[in-house]
């Protein structure tokens with residue numbers, strides 16, 4: 001089976017063609033600057049990379065170009081579009097309606113549209129990606145995989161904010177959580193690596209990349225997570241502030257004469273480790289600057305690690321204990337220094353990091369000591385594989401039920 005995974009943004013489109021059964025990636029790539037001018041980087045496995053400007057006036061043309069290059073006689077990996085069995089789309093917000101991945105039909109499209117107020121930047125771009133695929137590949141089965149769906153198992157006490165209840169019932173204000181596909185994938189892999197059923201494990205997953213969130217995965221289900229109504233909540237990130245005292249927004253608007261929109265923009269794009277350090281949102285730059293004695297870069301790292309440490313503690317408390325902590329995403333997979341700093345002081349939870357095993361990048365590995373009561377793991381995330389697996393499963397089920 002071959003599944004095309006699409007992650008459409010407002011001016012970009014990431015794709016991967018993979019076989020969910022063998023987990024083999026046939027090709028991956030990225031269309032950028034859609035609607036501006038256009039650039040396509042296509043990486044077929046075992047073949048030459050295509051990397052050049054290509055005219056991409058809209059998403060439909062971008063999808064067509066992706067399909068063309070997938071079938072190209074030099075850069076291609078398939079003979080015809082018929083070899084693609086189905087398309088899996090990453091959709092950011094599924095609100096309360098979508099608790100699982102679903103086969104896309106008219107009702108699903110309507111549901112995704114209804115979630116636009118909750119994700120005004122992302123969901124419209126995701127919809128454009130789906131519509132472009134429907135135009136270029138009419139009749140091809142398609143599945144929507146939501147970033148929020150995994151967290152829909154959170155109990156009300158975890159998802160409700162302490163604001164007037166009508167904000168929830170009338171305005172949909174609640175914790176939704178994001179990175180769900182990643183938290184689900186790495187928790188499942190962690191259970192497999194430990195050789196234990198996920199139904200008996202309490203796992204704290206730490207997705208630490210440019211965006212960062214933790215999740216309490218109790219017996220396979222998300223029971224709490226650090227991102228909230230938007231991805232702005234929770235941990236400090238590359239450029240996002242994470243959770244702050246809500247009163248700061250009004251105060252700083254008054255003090256600096258900012259509009260509410262400008263405050264929001266600063267909290268999203270000029271805060272986080274970039275805001276504290278003034279150096280960069282990239283942890284590699286921060287580590288380099290801190291090593292050269294830049295105190296604000298060091299403070300940004302310390303603040304980030306401190307908050308992740310505290311989050312692991314509260315995530316464990318949310319489950320009455322913790323059997324495993326999992327690190328994933330750019331920082332979590334690559335920085336042994338940050339992982340070590342985060343785990344400092346968590347020995348009281350029976351979590352002992354092995355410095356030698358921790359000296360690794362981007363590979364699946366158990367990085368706790370052999371005598372550690374609970375496990376620490378490094379699991380590279382693979383959202384595309386998770387999307388492809390869900391897509392394959394749902395399309396096969398629908399075919400069996402005669403729904404396709």
Ligand code: AMP
Nearest residue numbers: 209210211282283284329330331334335
């Ligand atoms: P992601 O959003 O998961 O792609 O993660 C991107 C972030 O990972 C970058 O902004 C970097 O801050 C971080 N990162 C990647 N490689 C390293 C590394 N070797 N050491 C520290 N941070 C890294």
